[in-house]
Amino acid sequence: MLKITGLQAGYGKVLVLHGLDLVVPRGNLVTLIGSNGAGKTTTLRAISGMIKPQAGQVFLDDQDIAGKPSHKIARAGLAHSPEGRRVFATLSVEDNLTLGAFSRLIGVRAKGDVSADLDRAFVMFPRLAERRKQLAGTLSGGEQQMLAIGRALMLNPSVLLLDEPSMGLAPLLVAEVFRAIANLKAQSITMLLVEQFAAAALEVADYAYVLENGRITISGKAADLKNDPAVKAAYLGGH
Amino acid sequence: MDVFIQLVVSGISVGMIYATIAFGYQLTFATSRTLNFGQGEALMLGAVVGLSLMPVLGYWAMLPVVLAFGLLQGVVVERLGVARAVAQKSEFGWVMSTIALGVIFKNVAENIWGRDDLKFPSPLPETPVVIAGAHILPMEFLILAGALAMMLAVELFNRRTIWGKAVVATANDSDAAGLMGINTPQIVTLSYAMSSMTAAFAGVLIAPVTLTGATMGTALGLKAFAVAIIGGLTSGLGVIVGGILLGISEKMTGYYLATGYADVPGLFLLLLVLAIRPDGLFGKRAIKKV
Ligand SMILES: Nc1ncnc2c1ncn2[C@@H]1O[C@H](COP(=O)(O)OP(=O)(O)OP(=O)(O)O)[C@@H](O)[C@H]1O
Ligand SMILES: [Mg+2]
Numbered sequence: 001m002l003k004i005t006g007l008q009a010g011y012g013k014v015l016v017l018h019g020l021d022l023v024v025p026r027g028n029l030v031t032l033i034g035s036n037g038a039g040k041t042t043t044l045r046a047i048s049g050m051i052k053p054q055a056g057q058v059f060l061d062d063q064d065i066a067g068k069p070s071h072k073i074a075r076a077g078l079a080h081s082p083e084g085r086r087v088f089a090t091l092s093v094e095d096n097l098t099l100g101a102f103s104r105l106i107g108v109r110a111k112g113d114v115s116a117d118l119d120r121a122f123v124m125f126p127r128l129a130e131r132r133k134q135l136a137g138t139l140s141g142g143e144q145q146m147l148a149i150g151r152a153l154m155l156n157p158s159v160l161l162l163d164e165p166s167m168g169l170a171p172l173l174v175a176e177v178f179r180a181i182a183n184l185k186a187q188s189i190t191m192l193l194v195e196q197f198a199a200a201a202l203e204v205a206d207y208a209y210v211l212e213n214g215r216i217t218i219s220g221k222a223a224d225l226k227n228d229p230a231v232k233a234a235y236l237g238g239h
Numbered sequence: 240m241d242v243f244i245q246l247v248v249s250g251i252s253v254g255m256i257y258a259t260i261a262f263g264y265q266l267t268f269a270t271s272r273t274l275n276f277g278q279g280e281a282l283m284l285g286a287v288v289g290l291s292l293m294p295v296l297g298y299w300a301m302l303p304v305v306l307a308f309g310l311l312q313g314v315v316v317e318r319l320g321v322a323r324a325v326a327q328k329s330e331f332g333w334v335m336s337t338i339a340l341g342v343i344f345k346n347v348a349e350n351i352w353g354r355d356d357l358k359f360p361s362p363l364p365e366t367p368v369v370i371a372g373a374h375i376l377p378m379e380f381l382i383l384a385g386a387l388a389m390m391l392a393v394e395l396f397n398r399r400t401i402w403g404k405a406v407v408a409t410a411n412d413s414d415a416a417g418l419m420g421i422n423t424p425q426i427v428t429l430s431y432a433m434s435s436m437t438a439a440f441a442g443v444l445i446a447p448v449t450l451t452g453a454t455m456g457t458a459l460g461l462k463a464f465a466v467a468i469i470g471g472l473t474s475g476l477g478v479i480v481g482g483i484l485l486g487i488s489e490k491m492t493g494y495y496l497a498t499g500y501a502d503v504p505g506l507f508l509l510l511l512v513l514a515i516r517p518d519g520l521f522g523k524r525a526i527k528k529v
Contacts, residue, residue, distance in 0.1 A: 070417035086415035103420030
């Protein structure tokens with residue numbers, strides 16, 4: 001479970017998030033939608049410790065992780081597939097996935113069966129299996145996106161943050177990424193999804209929040225938001 | 240002709256020392272975009288500590304102790320001189336502090352080992368072997384093999400072990416590495432440790448064929464810096480080629496012009512570097528990505 005209260009964060013002196021409240025119940029898929037520059041990426045960064053929140057609490061299960069360095073937050077069980085994929089370009093696909101399990105391999109997080117999880121990632125993304133030894137920097141955008149998701153899953157996370165997994169992908173690949181997300185949901189993985197394609201995100205999510213200028217303006221069951229006139233007008237192309 | 244071969248071989252061996260030190264510069268640059276300007280002093284400390292251990296342990300058993308000492312010395316440099324600058328993303332704080340630490344190490348060494356140059360006993364026979372008419376010191380082969388082995392070992396560590404992969408990941412994208420649970424400040428410390436370890440090892444490799452003492456490191460560190468800039472701060476092959484070219488041209492200058500001029504090519508190279516990239520040394524490429 002992920003629970004955020006009164007989260008404020010920004011860059012330097014500029015505040016981007018003005019007190020955010022948000023809950024992702026265990027096993028749920030929650031989506032955060034909003035226009036460009038609304039602060040979606042900033043929200044995920046403040047949760048995972050890439051930037052330090054200026055105020056507020058972030059509870060991962062019952063531990064307050066706000067303000068901790070990102071490696072400690074990861075070790076506590078929060079995985080973040082960041083905006084722009086950020087794969088390790090000079091390392092192979094397999095090494096990228098292995099590094100996702102770094103905390104488990106050095107014994108600061110329950111180890112489980114890393115090689116079985118590696119096999120599972122390759123089953124989930126067969127395109128990666130074919131490219132096991134290829135350098136991540138030479139993958140196509142879609143393949144890199146799958147790698148970024150697979151790498152985050154290698155943590156065996158209790159909560160997974162996904163930042164625009166469909167960004168820059170061809171429609172066919174977008175469908176593939178959403179199939180993967182639906183698949184993760186079926187495995188009851190707790191997820192917070194940030195998406196451009198609001199319609200697709202609302203289709204797969206349980207619950208949704210709308211972010212505008214660093215504030216939550218609308219929230220509710222995803223199925224309800226799909227039919228909300230304001231949401232329709234602003235984010236679903238008015239259909 | 241035989242003299243020529245001789246010069247080439249000893250040029251290669253001293254060139255591999257430059258390459259090893261330059262390789263050390265690369266290790267810290269990769270993870271933190273910072274350099275240890277006391278790298279020459281790390282080499283010197285390895286040599287003088289090795290010298291003191293020689294009577295007790297002998298050359299071969301002394302090596303692992305010197306490697307461990309080098310690791311530790313690198314941790315000290317990073318913790319005292321670099322960690323805060325990196326955390327604050329300060330661009331130049333580390334330049335002054337690594338230079339200052341180098342000066343301190345040199346003064347400490349002068350107090351313990353004196354100001355005079357000392358003779359480091361050679362682990363191999365000091366009579367040259369004759370190959371194709373050229374007289375070559377066995378130690379020169381050991382330097383070549385040792386330097387290559389050290390670089391290969393570091394490379395293997397980076398490719399094969401989970402900690403080595405964490406080092407490469409941090410070099411690729413430090414923020415993303417943090418998301419993997421990698422404690423990136425700790426990885427920067429590790430890369431300083433490895434960098435000083437390679438320098439300390441270069442120190443005990445070269446000590447038997449040169450004069451050993453508190454002042455031996457400074458010029459070596461500077462010339463290797465020029466090699467690192469010319470050869471590229473990211474290319475392992477670049478520093479090997481650059482180091483060997485410098486080593487050979489020094490030996491040739493020393494023999495065919497005058498012994499006193501042996502340092503000229505290295506200093507010339509340094510001036511050339513400063514002329515080509517006056518602010519570019521740690522300019523744009525060194526600015527930490529935010
Ligand atoms: N690294 C940064 N430094 C300074 N300001 C930033 C930085 N990253 C984002 N911002 C600013 O913070 C605000 C929110 O940006 P953020 O990236 O969170 O938006 P977003 O909702 O993810 O948008 P998009 O849909 O385009 O990805 C924007 O005004 C942006 O300019
Ligand atoms: Mg964004």
